[in-house]
Amino acid sequence: MKHWIETERIILRPITLEDARDMFEYAHDHEVCRYVTWDAHQSVEQTQAIIRDFFLPKESNEAWIPTFAVVLKDTHKMIGTCDTVAPITIDGNVEIGYSLNRTYWNHGYATESCKALCAYLFNEEGVRRIKIRHHVDNIGSRRVIEKCGFIKEGVERQLVKFEDGYADIAIYSMFKEELK
Structure with missing residues (x-):
């Protein structure tokens, strides 16, 4: 199965080890890492190991959905990732x-990437419901999520531990007909 998604300005394609330098460029930025559950990367070598250990398939698996590298069409620069954070459930x-x-x-690249991934999951993978969440203080992510058409379900209080303590996490979901 082809795992490439193309929009007007970006291509979503499976991440590769060749993306390590571009990934490190943002993964070592503490502002980028402020509201995520992973620590800032310390070296390109660490980024390569993370790609190898967490993002590349371990064996031939047709049900595997890759972590997509977000790549600008005009420059071919990898500027981020967009992915499923767990396998699709049986339901x-x-x-x-x-x-x-x-x-x-x-x-608009995050919104464009997120919408494209959602459309792919609904139309190509047969997903019924997509969930996304964010740290309640991450206003930028909230805006992206809302622009994509996700509906807020609520807030799970003190769900995830960050450097400064536990944080509240906003939970959203979407069904195919809600995709904007």
Whole structure:
């Protein structure tokens, strides 16, 4: 199965080890990492190991959905990732997430990537329901999520531990007919 998604300005394609330098560029940025559950990367070598250990398939698996590299069409630069954070459940539920190089914030790339991934999951993978969540203080992610058409379900209080303590996490979901 082909795992490439193309929009007007970006291509979503499976991440590769060749993306390590571009990923490190944003993954070591503490502002990018402020509201995520992973620590800032310390070296390109660490980024390569993370790609190898967490993002590449371990064996031939047709049900595997890759972590997509968000790549600008005009420059071919990898500027982030957009992916499912867990396998699709037996009843068709999946959670997604994304991360983007701060240089490219506020240009619509996160929204474009997220919408494209959602359309792919609904239309190609037969997903029934998509969930996404964010740290309640992450206003940028909230805006992206709302622009994509997700509906807020609520807030799970003190759900995730960050450096400064436990944080409240807003939970959203979407069905195919709600995709904008």
